[in-house]
Amino acid sequence: MLLQLRQLFNRVGDKKELSLEIPLEELGDYSIIGTFITPISLNGQVMNRAGVVTLDYTMRFTIRHLCDRCLNEFDREYVFDLSHILVKSVSSDNDEYIVCPDSTLDLNELAISDLLLQLPTKVLCKEDCKGLCLNCGKDLNDGDCGCCG
Ligand SMILES: [Zn+2]
Numbered sequence: 511m512l513l514q515l516r517q518l519f520n521r522v523g524d525k526k527e528l529s530l531e532i533p534l535e536e537l538g539d540y541s542i543i544g545t546f547i548t549p550i551s552l553n554g555q556v557m558n559r560a561g562v563v564t565l566d567y568t569m570r571f572t573i574r575h576l577c578d579r580c581l582n583e584f585d586r587e588y589v590f591d592l593s594h595i596l597v598k599s600v601s602s603d604n605d606e607y608i609v610c611p612d613s614t615l616d617l618n619e620l621a622i623s624d625l626l627l628q629l630p631t632k633v634l635c636k637e638d639c640k641g642l643c644l645n646c647g648k649d650l651n652d653g654d655c656g657c658c659g
């Protein structure tokens with residue numbers, strides 16, 4: 511979704527509530543991290559405080575992962591709180607600002623890049639997952655296989 515922020519950039523004190531979803535079919539293929547099984551919901555606000563425009567939002571979604579250790583499928587819900595300062599043009603003093611050309615912001619693109627930075631690269635179904643026996647391949651979470659002493 512493309513947000514039009516011209517008015518917000520120009521009016522100190524202005525505020526815009528955000529509540530939207532990125533549907534599954536727009537999420538593309540991120541099979542490295544898993545499969546999205548819910549849309550991404552975004553809730554938050556853009557606000558012009560004393561001339562500084564900030565975007566604060568909460569992102570919520572569920573991914574079906576494959577456990578890195580036991581290879582079982584499991585679903586995990588993620589909730590991330592994010593905050594960015596928005597600027598109209600590139601400034602040299604801080605490259606962490608989000609640049610909004612023509613006072614527009616592609617929120618989907620920003621949300622997905624935030625998400626990819628936040629997600630862990632390796633996921634376990636549970637912190638103490640015992641994994642598979644290297645010898646017989648049994649899932650050791652279901653009990654000891656007895657073959658490796
Ligand atoms: Zn596991």
Ligand SMILES: [Zn+2]
Nearest residue numbers: 643646655657
């Ligand atoms: Zn075994």
